[in-house]
Amino acid sequence: MNASSPSPPPSSLARSHPLSHRPQAAFSPPITVSAEVAEALRLHRPVVALESTIITHGMPYPQNLAMAHQVEADCRENKALPATIGLLDGEILVGMTETQLQALAASPSPMKLSRADLGFALAMGRSGGTTVSATMICAALAGISVFATGGIGGVHRGGEDSMDISADLNELARTPVTVVCAGAKAILDLPRTLEYLETRGVPVLGYQTDHLPAFWSAASPWRVPLRVESPQEIAAIMEARARLGLDGGMLVTNPIPAVDEIPFDAMKILVDQVLEEARLQKVDGKAVTPFLLSRLLTLSEGRSLTANIALVRNNVRLAAAIACARTGQAPIE
Ligand code: PSU
Numbered sequence: 212m213n214a215s216s217p218s219p220p221p222s223s224l225a226r227s228h229p230l231s232h233r234p235q236a237a238f239s240p241p242i243t244v245s246a247e248v249a250e251a252l253r254l255h256r257p258v259v260a261l262e263s264t265i266i267t268h269g270m271p272y273p274q275n276l277a278m279a280h281q282v283e284a285d286c287r288e289n290k291a292l293p294a295t296i297g298l299l300d301g302e303i304l305v306g307m308t309e310t311q312l313q314a315l316a317a318s319p320s321p322m323k324l325s326r327a328d329l330g331f332a333l334a335m336g337r338s339g340g341t342t343v344s345a346t347m348i349c350a351a352l353a354g355i356s357v358f359a360t361g362g363i364g365g366v367h368r369g370g371e372d373s374m375d376i377s378a379d380l381n382e383l384a385r386t387p388v389t390v391v392c393a394g395a396k397a398i399l400d401l402p403r404t405l406e407y408l409e410t411r412g413v414p415v416l417g418y419q420t421d422h423l424p425a426f427w428s429a430a431s432p433w434r435v436p437l438r439v440e441s442p443q444e445i446a447a448i449m450e451a452r453a454r455l456g457l458d459g460g461m462l463v464t465n466p467i468p469a470v471d472e473i474p475f476d477a478m479k480i481l482v483d484q485v486l487e488e489a490r491l492q493k494v495d496g497k498a499v500t501p502f503l504l505s506r507l508l509t510l511s512e513g514r515s516l517t518a519n520i521a522l523v524r525n526n527v528r529l530a531a532a533i534a535c536a537r538t539g540q541a542p543i544e
């Protein structure tokens with residue numbers, strides 16, 4: 212290269228890490244990965260990320276803690292290592308211990324942390340549950356590519372006016388993590404959520420289904436764009452997307468088992484009622500989802516919570532199978 216030829220812009224180096232504006236060698240993300248998770252990742256063993264907003268804001272105590280333990284056990288039983296992600300006193304934990312989980316579940320006013328809040332919580336020493344968006348960011352920083360949750364956020368009903376669109380959707384478009392969920396709750400605008408994901412280029416896969424699952428309900432009236440039959444197929448799609456150099460993640464929608472579901476039409480009656488309550492009480496912003504969930508719990512006489520736990524467990528089992536297929540070797544014992 213002679214002196215007159217343009218030297219590469221400094222930004223070409225700076226792009227070497229997808230989440231960083233610094234060169235890869237200098238990039239050491241402020242996360243604390245547990246020894247067990249770090250070892251598994253080093254050996255390319257299957258690891259599944261789990262979120263913690265479901266613990267801090269999605270379910271009441273003590274069912275939240277019991278669920279967190281249960282899904283970790285389910286994950287191990289299905290030969291993958293669980294890595295629950297959350298923040299305690301400004302520390303981003305990837306792979307929380309029993310004591311840490313208890314501290315988070317018992318913490319008096321945990322934050323609900325999405326992409327917008329992570330830096331604040333880190334700098335200010337706060338504790339909180341990570342939503343799907345923040346969990347994806349932390350999982351990607353740790354090198355985890357499969358993540359199980361209950362339901363994702365989406366376009367809220369009336370979102371065309373309120374602009375209430377979950378940061379989860381944009382995160383799926385930019386961060387390379389496969390998220391296994393039971394679709395999205397019917398408190399959201401499901402067709403607009405699908406449209407938004409399509410616009411942002413996020414693949415939405417239906418696991419053994421043609422219909423978008425709606426969280427407590429195994430099927431909604433809307434069709435899911437891409438159908439898959441096995442964890443191996445999902446792992447192959449992850450591989451193909453990586454080879455194509457495509458940004459972003461994928462959404463796998465996994466229907467709640469039939470025995471645990473509350474059918475769509477039955478749920479719709481309750482959902483319409485709580486949405487009206489939220490409107491009358493002028494609930495907005497981050498408070499909307501927790502408000503709707505707690506009202507639905509009361510109105511469904513606890514059935515929504517039983518279904519919620521069943522679907523998270525079902526998602527963790529599928530995520531573990533995908534992680535095993537993706538690593539293609541050495542499941543944990
Ligand atoms: N949907 C659920 N349960 C939950 C959440 C969503 O059925 O607990 C949580 C997830 O952590 C999700 C977040 O990422 O809520 C979305 O919140 P918002 O709609 O404010 O973006």
Ligand code: MN
Pocket residue numbers: 375376377378496497
């Ligand atoms: Mn919102």
